[in-house]
């Protein structure tokens with residue numbers, strides 16, 4: 001007898017999230033050894049060595065529940081960011097925060113606005129809570145904030161802005177975000193997803209936390225998964241109005257962040273030398289990838305993140321060819337690829353492999 005319990009009807013339309021292909025899977029399926037994964041915007045240098053040392057000392061404590069209030073990390077973040085601890089919410093990755101924030105505000109039929117090419121969790125959590133997606137096309141691979149303003153309706157409840165945008169790497173200047181917030185009614189929750197904030201160099205982008213005071217309907221999300229190299233431990237955080245944060249405390253699970261993750265995140269925050277190394281490598285590799293692709297006649301989109309997006313015909317085929325050469329990138333539909341910055345060796349391996357498969361393919365006209 002199979003499973004016969006009727007499920008909530010909205011679940012039938014949801015397609016499960018497909019993550020970047022794990023290295024082990026590639027090795028299992030195609031027998032490829034020493035594969036390089038530059039598909040999921042992870043940090044090629046990993047976490048700070050101080051984090052790894054500290055984790056060893058914490059292992060013997062894992063029989064204890066973690067600090068359910070995440071006191072140490074919350075205080076450290078408040079100090080680091082110059083905000084009040086009552087404004088901080090901590091999630092099991094910023095992914096959990098995206099879902100919980102949706103759950104907190106959405107009633108069936110509420111409209112949720114996000115860009116057509118952006119982080120896949122926005123449509124997923126919209127569907128999960130029976131919202132109605134209002135998809136706004138990117139303009140020149142970039143969020144079009146004027147179009148966001150025009151798409152607001154009395155039914156809009158939640159807006160996701162991904163800045164810099166995943167997968168295109170483009171950014172919206174702070175002035176454009178503020179212009180949108182001025183128009184957006186205060187009963188609409190605006191989530192500014194800044195998973196790649198630390199990589200940004202454009203000065204016109206920086207400083208979103210300043211907006212929180214004037215716009216209590218704004219939440220800024222950041223993560224320890226990218227620049228801090230802790231994707232496997234799952235810690236993200238949000239900064240918003242204390243009223244929203246106190247409701248969040250009711251909706252999350254009591255121990256949503258595990259003990260190792262809490263200590264790791266706090267230690268990672270204090271190692272600014274490691275952060276500097278990560279940012280320097282990222283900048284150099286982002287440039288190397290862009291220059292390499294440009295030499296092949298392609299037009300990589302200028303990126304502020306730790307990845308480069310480019311349009312290329314037959315992207316699925318090129319992705320498969322790269323897999324055979326032990327390089328995992330992320331296909332983005334039929335005509336685009338996204339490549340994460342790697343170490344120097346990983347980046348060079350990608351450029352060499354891509355140069356070969358691209359030249360041999362019909363994609364190069």
Ligand SMILES: Cc1ncc(COP(=O)(O)O)c(C=O)c1O
Nearest residue numbers: 093094095119166195223225236
């Ligand atoms: C734009 C964006 N938001 C959120 C996330 C989720 O990150 P986390 O690992 O903190 O859940 C990602 C991860 O790739 C992302 O690209």
